[in-house]
Amino acid sequence: MYSLVAISVGTKIPSSNFDGKIIGIYDHTFNVELADLSILTCASSNYFNMPHGILVNSQIRDLKAYFKTGTTVHHRNGILRFSSKKLKIDLRSASMWAPKFKLESRPQKTQLNILLSEIKNDLPLGCEKLLAGPLSVVSQMIGWGRGLTPEGDDIIAGYLSAISLTAPDDPLRQQIASEIRRNIYKTTTVSNQMLNDAIEGLFIEPVEDLRSALYGNGDIGYASRKLKLVGSSSGIAMMFGLIAGAAYIENYTLKLNSNFIKAA
Amino acid sequence: MKFFQKILPNIYRDSVALMQISCKLCDLPGISQASAIMATEANIELLNEAGLLVEKMSPQPNNLLVAIQGDDEAIIDVAFKQVEKSINEVGTPTLSGEEQILAPQSIEMALDEFPEAQLALISCPGEYAEAEAQKALNLGLDVMIFSDNVSIEGELALKKYAANSGHLVMGPDCGTAILNGVPLGFSNVVRSGNIGIVAASGTGLQQISCLVDQLGGGVSQAIGTGGRDLHAKIGGLSMLKGIQVLAKNDEIKIITLVSKPPSPAVADKVLNEARKCGKPVVVSFLGADLAAIKGDNLFPVETLEQAAHAAFLLSQGKKPSDDPLPRHTIETSIIEEITSSFSDKQRYVRGLYSGGTFSYEAMLLLGAEIGPMNSASPLSTKHKLNDIWSSTGNTIIDLGDDLFTRGRPHPMIDCRLRNDRILQEAKDPETAIILLDVVIGHGSHHDPAGEIVASIQAARASAQKLGNSLAFVTFVCGTINDPQNLVAQENKLRDVGAIVLGSNAQAVHLASDVIKAIGDS
Structure with a gap:
């Protein structure tokens, strides 16, 4: 049996015993899926932290050699075991990944425009409406696009990462949360969890990093490059959402030249 | 007479498996005593006491010790070959082609092999049980400790750890449980259903679950706590956890608690937990003051049979009746017939039980009706038998008590001790009734009634020589789906003239009525 050690776990990983089954196997x-229908993602060390994620200390390759879809997973006092009996993952020494955001600075309009220009060629058609105001488009965006997390959902999650810097009782923040909850049925299970986390102010590590870079002292260029690499289009969509949200908070007007917008 | 003893190195088998092997050995012709047992200090001492060890030996807890006493060497040789065969049949490594798959050597290895496991069943010599249970808890498993001889301090430490980590410890000395409909230890094949039981009494749990099954209800969860759990020192930690577990289980609609009376402080805690669990709770604290058990959702009962009836009615959405259950199903004319067959000296009941809770319930019920019972473990010390191997007056003994089982298998597995005692009681001219429980199900002897009937017949013949007639009053604790089959076992007893009742309470009530009738005649 092959043993792996987890480096870090997200705050949403239960510490008590749980059982689940593998519903998707990807490159890394x-x-x-757990009994409560929440989804846990286990990833290689070359990946990134997530609220529902476990990051292990090696670059996992050829995962399908260890288990297949439907293999059951059992957590007992900090050790994940699999019904395939070929692998176990020890979570007991893993640190808890719980980013603490500290507001130290404000992004300039120029910075947001530069970031926007980096991704504008790859943005899906119609997303520019978000820059005009989110409420009219949230319901249309949920579930819009393809993949485990459709691009529309990624954009909203990114948008919420900026909006969550406002006070919890900010009317716009509450209205967006309400719109998401009303329309959540339109999207995938994985996306459903991502959007619910976003309402709670929980995001994947690359989003957290870019947000911290914009509002703190981080390297914006490095953080944006990392975010753009997430998924086939998710990172770019989240980055756009984050830029649009930041523009809203900072009261900047950003514009996308429609010539640059690709068809979804 | 020849003696034989041999160490089989690095072989471990659990005590139930070894008791069954020992029992089969003793059935072989020409074998008078035999034991296959782990060579721990305590076990060596037991075999020395039984006179089975002729060579002095030091403890070797990792090794299995076989000791045999037989008529001659050839007979012993046959017996030892039988041991080797049985040992290899139980828990032997699985062979698959040329590849040998080793049986797990530790709880962690077992968990790797069965990652979905949620519970470890610990059955090893008591001195190691605490450490093994702690390992299982550390691995995130609930624990059922079948072993006894765990110190009370050890039990408390395990239960405190479990309480803090959200786990359940059943035992030590937890002989029976039903978890998610799966019977464990000495347990019966009962229908699954909406009743849950938390019991500090093994045979109490078995009696209630079997009677519920016979009534048409079902039990999906039956949690054993171990007999000491409700002592003041332990504080009912497992019973409290058991109530919480069943309260959270949506399938369970009715909870039944079974125990001897807890210490007052523990009773308060347990009953408070029961009051707030949000479900009807049948409380069977044998011998407790029922009037003191108060609560809108609490239903105190006097006997195990009443507990089963109350739980069944509640599970059907009905309120338990205030009317008492029939004492038994035997007509007065038959009681008169029995008493008229006794000689003048025959006046006493002799209860020879294999279940501790049955003997306790019998002492309570008979004590209230015909006076205190003498016993090896009486309700009051002044009624303690001077010699536990000889009955005096009305006597109830639990032959499964450690006092009787030192160096021997439990009477639910090996009927010889009780069979001998039946013959002994038959020779006592004052014995009128012999009261017997027959406990079937997983773990028990494969045909306990079949083992007893020869003794009943021999006892009758022996009594007849004295001009006496013996009454055998019995009940079988089991279900029709048990491997031994309830009806088949009852019929074997009836075929030799034993009176078979539906429960311990009924059997005891009949015994009481007969003894009272003797007094009246």
Whole structure:
């Protein structure tokens, strides 16, 4: 049996015993659905932290050699075991990944425009409406696009990462949360969890890093490059959402030249 | 007479498996005593006491010790070959082609092999049980400790750890449980259903679950706590956890608690937990003051049979009746017939139980009706038998008590001790009734009634020589789906003239009525 050690776990990983089954296996990650229908993502060390994620200390390759979709997963006092009996993951020495955001500075309009220009060629058609105001488009965006997390959902999650810097009782923040909850049925299970986390102010590590860079002292260029690499289009969509949200908070007007917008 | 003893190195088998092997050995012709047992200090001492060890030996807890006493060497040789065969049949490594798959050597290895496991069942010599249970808890498993001889301090430490980590410890000395409909230890094949039981009494749990099954209800969860759990020192930690577990289980609609009376402080805690669990709770604290058990959702009962009836009615959405259950199903004319067959000296009941809770319930019920019972473990010390191997007056003994089982298998597995005692009681001219429980199900002897009937017949013949007629009053604790089959076992007893009742309470009530009738005649 092959043993791996987890480096870090997200705050949403239960510490008590749980059981689940593998519902998706990818190059460097696999997803586990738990009895409460939440989804846990286990990823290689070359991946990134997530609220529902476990990051292990090696670059997992050829995951399908260890288990297949439907393999059951059992957590007992900090050790994940699999019904395939070929692998176990020890979470006991893993640190808890719980980013603490500290507001130290404000992004300038120029910075946001530069970031926007980096991704504008790859943005899906119609997303520019978000820059005009989110409420009219949230319901249309949920579930819009393809993949485990459709691009529309990624954009909203990114948008919320900026909006969550406002006070919890900010009317716009509450209205967006309400719109999401009303329309959440339109999207995938994985996206459903991502949007619910976003309402709670929980985001994946690359989003956290770019947000911290914009509002703190981080390297914006490095953080944006990392975010753009997430998924086939998710990172870019989240980055756009984050830029649009930041523009809203900072009261900047950003514009996208429609010539640059690709068809979704 | 020849003696034989041999160490089989690095072989471990659990005590139930070894008791069954020992029992089969003793059935072989020409074998008078035999034991296959782990060579721990305590076990060596037991075999020395039984006179089975002729060579002095030091403890070797990792090794299995076989000791045999037989008529001659050839007979012993046959017996030892039988041991080797049985040992290899139980828990032997699985062979698959040329590849040998080793049986797990530790709880962690077992968990790797069965990652979905949620519970470890610990059955090893008591001195190691605490450490093994702690390992299982550390691995995130609930624990059922079948072993006894765990110190009370050890039990408390395990239960405190479990309480803090959200786990359940059943035992030590937890002989039976049903978890998610799966019977464990000495347990019966009962229908699954909406009743849950938390019991500090093994045979109490078995009696209630079997009677519920016979009534048409079902039990999906039956949690054993171990007999000491409600002592003041332990504080009912497992019973409290058990109530919480069943309260959270949506399938369970009715909870039944079974125990001897807890210490007052523990009773308060347990009953408070029961009051707030949000479900009807049948409380069977044998011998407790029922009037003191108060609560809108609490239903105190006097006997195990009443507990089963109350739980069944509640599970059907009905309120338990205030009317008492029939004492038994035997007509007065038959009681008169029995008493008229006794000689003048025959006046006493002799209860020879294999279940501790049955003997306790019998002492309570008979004590209230015909006076205190003498016993090896009486309700009051002044009624303690001077010699536990000889009955005096009305006597109830639990032959499963450690006092009787030192160096021997439990009477639910090996009927010889009780069979001998039946014959002994038959020779006592004052014995009128012999009261017997027959406990079937997983773990028990494969045909306990079949083992007893020969003794009943021999006892009758022996009594007849004295001009006496013996009454055998019995009940079988089991279900029709048990491997031994309830009806088949009852019929074997009836075929030799034993009176078979539906429960311990009924059997005891009949015994009481007969003894009272003797007094009246």
